[in-house]
Amino acid sequence: MSNQRFLFITGSARPDGNTDALARQAASHLPDTARQEWLNLDDLPLPPFRDMRHAADGVPDPVGNEKILFDATLAATDIVIASPLYWYSVSASVKLYVDYWAGWLYRKDLGFKSGMRGRTLWGVTVLAERDEAQADPLVGMLHKTADYMHMDFGGVLLGNGSRPGDVLRDERALRRAEQFFAAARHGLPRVSVQV
Numbered sequence: 215m216s217n218q219r220f221l222f223i224t225g226s227a228r229p230d231g232n233t234d235a236l237a238r239q240a241a242s243h244l245p246d247t248a249r250q251e252w253l254n255l256d257d258l259p260l261p262p263f264r265d266m267r268h269a270a271d272g273v274p275d276p277v278g279n280e281k282i283l284f285d286a287t288l289a290a291t292d293i294v295i296a297s298p299l300y301w302y303s304v305s306a307s308v309k310l311y312v313d314y315w316a317g318w319l320y321r322k323d324l325g326f327k328s329g330m331r332g333r334t335l336w337g338v339t340v341l342a343e344r345d346e347a348q349a350d351p352l353v354g355m356l357h358k359t360a361d362y363m364h365m366d367f368g369g370v371l372l373g374n375g376s377r378p379g380d381v382l383r384d385e386r387a388l389r390r391a392e393q394f395f396a397a398a399r400h401g402l403p404r405v406s407v408q409v
Contacts, residue, residue: 218248221290223283225255225297225308232340232381236373237296239382239391240338251286255307258282263313267320276318283311284318288326292334292368295356299341302351312359327363335360336395337370340381346372369394 222241224234241250258279266273276284287293295312297304304312318326337356341349353370360367371394373387374380381387 218245218292219290220244220248220250220292220294221286222250222252222294222296223255223308223311224252225295225305225311227298227300227305227307228378229254229256231298231378232373232375233296233298233338235379236340236371236381236387236391237294237338239388240371240394241294243392244395251290253283253286255311259307260310260314263310263317266317273317273321276324280314283314284324284326287315288329290333292336294336294338296338297352299339299343299349299352302348303355304339304352315359315363331364332366333363334366334368335363336368338373338394339370340373340375340387342374342376344374 220241222237224237226233244250260279260283275281295304295308297308300306303309315326318324335356337353339349339352349370349372356370357367359365371387371390373390374384
């Protein structure tokens with residue numbers, strides 16, 4: 215029985231957009247034993263991140279939506295960031311979510327950094343450009359985040375589309391989606407690859 219828990223963090227400015235559709239295509243190929251949790255950052259808005267590590271009172275406890283995201287993140291074995299490509303990187307809501315990781319890191323009692331070690335970070339993005347190198351900054355941001363956190367990096371699934379539903383006509387992306395979580399399906403070691 216699998217104890218894999220996939221947390222899908224979706225951060226699109228458009229509900230039910232192409233990135234969500236591609237992420238769901240990939241998720242449909244996960245084993246039935248892998249648990250899936252989907253959290254849309256629009257449903258869990260966060261206030262602007264404040265760096266409180268040097269404040270007299272320190273970093274406060276996560277509360278409200280932050281607590282929901284913290285608990286789900288720490289409980290996951292695999293975190294999938296599903297963000298459209300915005301200005302060559304992740305969306306503002308995804309960037310804000312990852313900024314909160316910095317606060318969680320400075321609370322040693324939360325055990326965030328040690329808890330994330332060995333987990334796997336994945337990415338899914340859809341871009342309007344045909345030149346997939348345009349997504350290199352997004353891929354780099356996720357890869358470096360995984361490295362810093364001592365996480366495995368599963369890679370980034372890329373698709374093409376602009377208008378709603380476009381990615382479902384991107385046959386190359388749909389073929390990639392079938393195999394994207396292959397290592398997770400078969401219990402194989404994860405490697406850092408961009409697909």
